[in-house]
Amino acid sequence: MEDATAGRRGDLLMATMSKVADWVGVSAPLLEVEVAAVSSIEDAQENSVVFAVEGETLGRALASKAGVILASRKLESAELPLDPRVLWVKDARYAFAVVARRLAGGGVREGVHPSAVVGQKAAIGVGTSIGPGAVLGDGVVIGSGCEIGPRVTIYAGTVLGDRVVVQAGAVLGSTGFGYVRSDETGEYLIFPQQGRLIVEDDVEIGANTTIDRGALGQTRIGRGTKIDNLVHIGHNCVIGKNVIIAAQTGISGSSVVEDGAILGGQVGIGEHATVGAGVILGGGAGVLSGKKMRGAGEVFWGRPARPLKEYLRDLARLKHR
Numbered sequence: 001m002e003d004a005t006a007g008r009r010g011d012l013l014m015a016t017m018s019k020v021a022d023w024v025g026v027s028a029p030l031l032e033v034e035v036a037a038v039s040s041i042e043d044a045q046e047n048s049v050v051f052a053v054e055g056e057t058l059g060r061a062l063a064s065k066a067g068v069i070l071a072s073r074k075l076e077s078a079e080l081p082l083d084p085r086v087l088w089v090k091d092a093r094y095a096f097a098v099v100a101r102r103l104a105g106g107g108v109r110e111g112v113h114p115s116a117v118v119g120q121k122a123a124i125g126v127g128t129s130i131g132p133g134a135v136l137g138d139g140v141v142i143g144s145g146c147e148i149g150p151r152v153t154i155y156a157g158t159v160l161g162d163r164v165v166v167q168a169g170a171v172l173g174s175t176g177f178g179y180v181r182s183d184e185t186g187e188y189l190i191f192p193q194q195g196r197l198i199v200e201d202d203v204e205i206g207a208n209t210t211i212d213r214g215a216l217g218q219t220r221i222g223r224g225t226k227i228d229n230l231v232h233i234g235h236n237c238v239i240g241k242n243v244i245i246a247a248q249t250g251i252s253g254s255s256v257v258e259d260g261a262i263l264g265g266q267v268g269i270g271e272h273a274t275v276g277a278g279v280i281l282g283g284g285a286g287v288l289s290g291k292k293m294r295g296a297g298e299v300f301w302g303r304p305a306r307p308l309k310e311y312l313r314d315l316a317r318l319k320h321r
Contacts, residue, residue, distance in 0.1 A: 013103055017068055020049065021087055023102050024070065024095040031084035033067045038100040041066065049103075051096035062086075070095045125162065137173070143201070157194075157213055161201035167229070169208040173197040176212035176219075176235025176253060191215055193235060200224075206231065206247070215253075222259065240277065252289070260296070268303075281305060 014036050017029045039048040041057070044066035051070040052058035061069045062083055069085050072092040089095040112118060112130040119137045124130065125144030134148050137156035142148065145163040152166050155173035166172065178191040195214025199221045205211070206229035213219055214236045221227070222241035231245050234253035239245075244262045251257065252271035262280045263269075270289030275281065278296030286303035287293060293300055299308040306314075 014047075015103060017085075017087075020068055020099055023098055024087060024089050026087050026089055029084060029087060033085075035067045035103070037103055038096060039066075049096070049099050051092040053092045070099070119156065131168070140173075149207070155197075155213065158197045158199070160199045161203070161223070163202050164199055165204040167205060167207040167209075170205050171210045172199070172205070173213045174210060176215055178215050178235055178253060195219070195235070197221075200241075203227070209233075212237075212253075228265075234271070246283070282308070 014034045017031055017033050017035065020035060021027065021029050034047060035049050036047040037049070039050060041050045041060050041064050044050050044064045046065055046067050048066050049068045049070065050061050050064065050066040052061045052075065053072045055075055058071050058075050067085060068087060069083070070089055070092045071086050073088045073090055076088050110127050110129055112124065113132040113134070115132045116130045116134040117136065119140060121138060122136045122140045124142050125146065127144050128142055128146040128148070130136070130148045131150040131152065133151040135153045137154060137158070139156050140154050141159040143160055143162035143164065146160055147165045149166055149168040151169050153171045158173035175193040178193060179188040180191050181188050193213060193215050195216050196218045197211060197213045198218055200223040202224045203221050205227045208229055209227055209231045211219060211221065211233045212235040217236055219233065219235055219237050221239045222243065224241050225239055225243040227245045228247040230248050232250045233239065234251055236254040237251050238256045240257060240259035240261065242260050243257050246263060246265040248265055249263050249267040251269045254271055255269050255273045257263065257275045258277040260278045261275045264281055264283035264285065266284045267281045269275065269287040270291070272290050273287045274292040275287065276292070276294040276296070279293050280297070280299045281287070282299060282301035284303065285301050285305040288304050293305065300306060301308050302311040
């Protein structure tokens with residue numbers, strides 16, 4: 001949503017340098033200019049915000065037209081020329097993302113596109129945008145400040161918190177892939193898939209990602225988790241807070257990914273597995289069904305996934321055979 005202290009000029013959301021300093025938690029600047037967008041250093045104009053985390057980048061930023069420069073505090077030096085455009089911050093890259101989000105806050109227009117289909121008793125919060133061709137099932141609940149992209153499908157029994165972003169083509173709350181087999185005939189019969197999908201606040205879901213509803217209980221995506229494009233999360237999974245899941249990852253039913261875990265691209269996780277808090281799974285890693293991966297900050301790689309040192313040692317042994 002638009003910051004009450006920022007102004008609008010035409011279609012641009014404008015902010016003073018003082019407001020930018022307030023957003024990133026630093027002291028008031030010596031200079032007062034207005035900015036409207038973040039940009040690369042090469043494309044910077046007088047109303048642009050840029051960032052620098054290295055000395056060479058800072059030099060190019062200082063030589064640019066940028067109105068505000070966010071620079072990592074580790075670069076601060078008495079040898080540098082005093083430039084009132086610079087705001088010294090702990091992490092310039094993160095501060096840049098904060099400013100970008102604030103300046104873009106007025107870009108999404110509240111409302112439901114005429115081509116969207118909204119089921120009976122669906123509830124849509126204040127400041128939420130529903131894109132063209134989106135389909136919301138009966139009783140779907142979407143919180144405030146959400147952005148639902150084009151052709152997103154949200155099935156009945158799905159609840160989204162506030163400030164959730166769902167990119168184009170994603171499918172939320174679909175029927176899980178759960179079947180029982182007759183020993184006599186070999187026939188497969190779908191197990192009841194009548195649970196719910198709960199997506200907490202500040203979750204972002206990439207294009208064409210699919211997340212199944214719970215079978216009898218619920219599938220849950222924790223607050224602040226970011227999910228890339230083309231990810232699949234099966235029924236009854238519990239994904240913790242601030243988890244990162246990269247593209248083409250598949251998580252089988254009833255698995256748990258705890259807070260702060262990072263899953264690289266093309267990770268595969270079997271059913272009833274657990275990825276512990278803070279665990280990092282490298283790209284292409286495979287976690288066997290029922291396996292528990294523990295150790296905050298521990299990196300696992302390979303198929304089956306094992307600690308990185310062990311994985312590299314195994315590679316070295318294969319090389320010398």
